[in-house]
Amino acid sequence: MEFKPLTSEDKPKIRFLVVDDSVFARKNICKMVEAFGGEIAGEAGDGIAAIAKYNDTLPDIVLMDITMPKMEGIEAVEHIVRDHPEACIVMVSSVGYQDNILSALQKGARHFVQKPVKPEAFYEIIRYVLSENPEPAPTTVGEAQS
């Protein structure tokens, strides 16, 4: 299936941070993001690495797993949103019970997608979340340097 590339007013490509402890899951999500016309700003395998990577790359959107070693996704959301209230984070997890979803949303996540991820539904959710968040994230460190 072909997807209309995701863009915002002043950015030709939406930049994604993909967080999942499974390398395979990350590659799979990255492949979908690229099919949506997005760009991978970074990848992380746990919550602590995700916080560091967010600060380094300031992505437009974060796709965050929940069950991870070292620090779980919901706790990482809390840290990121505390420092970056504009952060746009979508939880992507196989564990989709109400308490988890509610907790992630209360901590500042914008949406929740349950694995296995269906690309069509995933695309629509990302598009919806981006449309809710018309203010693009600040210029990234990488872009500022180039």
Next chain:
Amino acid sequence: MNMELIQPFINSVDAVLSETMRCSPRMADVTMEQGSYQRTGIAAQVVLSGEIEGRIILDMDAIAAGQAASDFSEITGAPTDEIIREIVCELTNMVIGNSVTQLNDRGFKFRVHPPELFMLDVGPHGTLDSETVLLRFELPKGAVYLNISVHVTSAAMVGSRT
């Protein structure tokens, strides 16, 4: 172990493998395990703690694991052992994650730990308070085993469930 605990796992194997491998797994056998778990192929384990405690092992025989890797990764040629192990781990994560979602929505509160590859040829015994059930699913190519050794803790028995 009652059906209330088992059924979500059966539903999830069906849902996740149908979605990711585009096939309908057929439940071929259910047995109670007495001794140590004998790994068949590539296996991953997830531990639960809270009102339901225990561990679940998803074990794919070599044929099923190879097929899953081909279907799921969309790679051409033979997938490497590393890719196969990664994919079995991720399938385990999805099957168990979907199962515990159903159990949690029925009122059980517990924590799921990240999946780990199960490398031992012989696994742990079931314990006195955790009966072990082995489910065998047949796929068009190969078989998948789900070894469930969980129990409801006393904290969960205080409240009543529907």
